[in-house]
Amino acid sequence: MSKALRIAHGAFGRVALLDMDYSLVRHAHPHCHVLLKVEGADTQFVVDDAIYPLTDESAVLVNGWQPHSYVHVPERPRTLILALYIEPEWLQIFRPGWVASGGPGFFGQPTGEISPRIRSLAMNLATDMMTRPDSRTAHEETLSDLMIAVIERFTPWKSFPASIRALRAGSGDWRIRRVVAAMRREMTEPESIGGWAKQAGLSRAHFFRLFESSVGVPPKVYMNVLRMERAVELVLNRPDSLCDISSELGFAEPAHFTRFFRNHAGVSPREFRNVSRLAN
Incomplete structure (x- = not known):
């Protein structure tokens, strides 16, 4: 059965260090959702209707309200996953246009090859959460650096509006x-x-x-x-x-x-x- 080793929460949203061997149903989040492998077996997530790998070299990137699920293969060992559920309003602190992370199209693709910096920051955050669970300020600083690195690598962030006024969305039916x-x-x-x-x-x-x-x-x-x-x-x-x-x-x-x-x-x-x- 899957285990939660650490869970941190605050204005940034949630960060969970999960030792997974249990599939999750198709679901969604109102967050910018990033999944990074820490150690263990390679695994995969279904985003919309396609399967994407989660490995030492690749992240899974899920836009706000995008349906996804976790598919655990019973024959595989467990996977330690750093799961980030980040509030769009918190990302807005860094750049106004990053509030768009709460909707479709923020990440162009559900997967991408991570940089050495992203890998290092993810490992540092996971290690710090385990060894210093009460160091919330340090965790948030590392999380800030990690999310900036992820967004700069995997989104067309320079083209996002610099003004909140320009972020009008369709109102729907x-x-x-x-x-x-x-x-x-x-x-x-x-x-x-x-x-x-x-x-x-x-x-x-x-x-x-x-x-x-x-x-x-x-x-x-x-x-x-x-x-x-x-x-x-x-x-x-x-x-x-x-x-x-x-x-x-x-x-x-x-x-x-x-x-x-x-x-x-x-x-x-x-x-x-x-x-x-x-x-x-």
Whole structure:
């Protein structure tokens, strides 16, 4: 079973050092998501519908809201992965245009050959998280250097707008915006696609196509992202029992919540909470 060795969180988002031998379901994040191998077997992720390798020489790069999954081959040994879930607003500190990391097209390709500097910074961050879990300032400084190196290597960052005003995005269909707002309000009561389609006044098939073209992910994946991010927030920041958190999020049984969390994060909510506390 996969293990979380260290998890750090802050204004930057989350950084997790994961010892993986457990596949993850198709999911997404509202973050700029970078995956770097630290040690162990080479492995792979599915981004959209294609498989991309994660090796000593190559990273996996996932745009905000881009569907992806982890596919572990049972015959292979475990892989130690440095997983970065970076808030676009934090990257905006370095360059205004980097807030675009929260949407499509930030990384042109889901994989790329890492530079010696990226490899060195990733190893330094992983080592420091293990040996000095309470050195949060040092971790964030290394993470800053690492993300700058990643973005400068793998994105057309010089062409991003220098002004926030120039970052206007399409607003999408008003019926989908209405359903998305309802999803955000009522994430504890996930409806069927039929229920959401009815709210939008569309057929199931039309609703599904319009939702994915407007938002970038299918409606079920979108709802799972909302529930997972809320789950992470509650697990990290609330002293409530996991049973209470499970109930607040609308799960019928705590075991269902644990399975949902593990399928998305690789580890149980209890382990996620306990390992995160090591850095506090």
